Amino acid sequence: MDKEVFDIKKELEVLGDFTTISSVPQPVPYVYGKTVVELMKRDERIVCLCADVQWPTENDYIRKHFPERYYQMGIAEANMIGVASGMAKTGDIVFAHTFAVFASRRALDQIAMQIAYPKAKVLIMGFLPGIATNLGVSHQSIEDIACFRSLPNMNIFEPYHENQLLPILNMALESPNPSYLRLKRFDKMYDSIDESIKIGEPQVLIDGEDLAIFATGMTVDIALEAAEKIKKLYNKKVTVVNVFSLKPINEKSFCKILNGHKNIISIENHSVIGGLGTIIAEILVDNELSVKLKKLGVQDVFAEGAETDYLFKKYGISTEAILKECENIF
DSSP: OOOOOOOHHHHHHHHHOTTOSSSSOOOOOOHHHHHHHHHHHHOTTEEEEESSOTTTTTHHHHHHHOGGGEEEOOSOHHHHHHHHHHHHHTTOEEEEEEEHHHHHHTSHHHIIIIIITTTOSEEEEEESOBTOOSSOGGGOBSSHHHHHHTSTTOEEEOOSSGGGHHHHHHHHHHSSSOEEEEEOOOSSOOSSOOTTOOTTOOEEEEOOSSEEEEEOGGGHHHHHHHHHHHHHHHOOOEEEEEOOEEESOOHHHHHHHHTTOSEEEEEEEEESSSSHHHHHHHHHHHTTOOOEEEEEEEOSSOOOOOOHHHHHHHTTOSHHHHHHHHTTTO
């Protein structure tokens, strides 16, 4: 019997794309890769490190255009962070790439001591956020926001739309603090830039008075869809807030939104412990606001591996979950 020819490049291309919603890898337009390459053209100090995940983080595109400023660090995330810190101290601006779960669980000590504490100019790019993977517990990043929020000096950003990627990267570059970005691979290139977003400020996408939904990253589209259905089902107007800047935050701006509503729902691709829902809860408590909050997200469990749509529905990160909560509100 003839043996099947093993094509390593083909296998790596398939195995490397963990961030597609479907289990069948789809072609992507290198939205992140092209954006970083343009930034590297403008600033020769920018260098890229990668912990052996070049395809799913679009570092193959970056390496193609700037091979002399690209460094393959292998499956050694903690070491990569140490190298990133050292390079930053010599004047480089370092983009360090890995999966979100490995940044938060494997390299947190190095990030705390060598990046956050000395305020090293490092941008940590955490791809594959939350439970958006069929690879199961080992690759599900359900605690990364909680981990990075606990570190002084650390920014946390998560774009929900491709047109927010460049503005957020610029925010991170302009900030005196290091940054952590939760990223997915976008399926189309942006043709415009969202210049309305500002660091620390919540972005109100829809303004209503009957309910406010706070979302971040992949859950923003879910919130927008839910708002449309709530309007049709209940004739109620919903405020939808995109929290792309999870740290820092402007509490006064959040309080202004929270004060205008009696009921709040937070929804996130993350554990309900320590993430977006906890941020909202802390603001409510610290400012003594009398508002009801329901936190939707991963409910203190490890999730199984499956396609993103299935996982989101199973673990209550869905339009249906929001509508279920509305039965008790309206």
